[in-house]
Amino acid sequence: MTATTPTEEHRMNSTDVHTDTGRIAVSYTHEGRVATVLIDRPRKLNALTLELLDALYTELRAVEHSDAQLVLLKTAGEKAFCVGADITQFADFTPVQMWKRWIAEGHRVFNFLAQLRQPTIAVVDGIAVGGGLELALACDLRVGGPGARLGLPETSLGTIPGWGGTERLTNVIGAARAKELIFTRRQLDAETALAWGLLTAVAERDGIDAATDELVDRILEGSPAAVQVSKQLVDAAAVGAPSAILEALASGFTASTHDFAIGVTAFRNKTAPIFTNS
Structure with a gap:
């Protein structure tokens, strides 16, 4: 695939963050015409903290100023794309901190991702729930592996989807289906998510890279x-x-x-x- 098989790789940026839950890395690489942003916290199933969100924002700003024509958003590990917010962090926030910091920071970063001029594709392999699904929804398109599971479980914690999920999910699948997912906390499998339009494509087993490459190549054929x-x-x-x-x-x-x-x-x-x- 010419779009994703460059003659050389250029590492543009890398942000390492240390928290009490361990090392978090967010990296940005630029290969040919494609930029890849990787969230690398597999031990915690790529759960999102304020520090990680800030590191992600830094890398997305680098992408914005690059000459990349398309952006892939990936995460590390085989179990989960992203399980959403790190509950061990936000559970201790006061109501004012939730209002001023937690919700505001998620919106700042996800809105920036959504507003990038380049087309963006989330590669969703494994579980994408809560803020993880909201992160994928901030991308233009989503390619899923056969093990993808997507949902918004926030009401089971006594809260609501707070990082744009109520709006973006509604825009993608419609109000009734968005309400169903939020009210019932149902997780969609890959085929159902594809049928509902939540996923753009579903790969065969071990074929997610090839499916992503095919979509990338088609997009890059245009001006x-x-x-x-x-x-x-x-x-x-x-x-x-x-x-x-x-x-x-x-x-x-x-x-x-x-x-x-x-x-x-x-x-x-x-x-x-x-x-x-x-």
């Missing part, structure tokens, strides 16, 4: 500017922005790019376009 502007248009439409105005402006912009001329010429010549991102 980078056109793909990224299209993402912004869809996100704007979701909050009620007028498409007639924004699409006119976006069409004018993309028509002025060199890639537009390449695409039109390739169409006329019945050849595959090779975009230059210019």
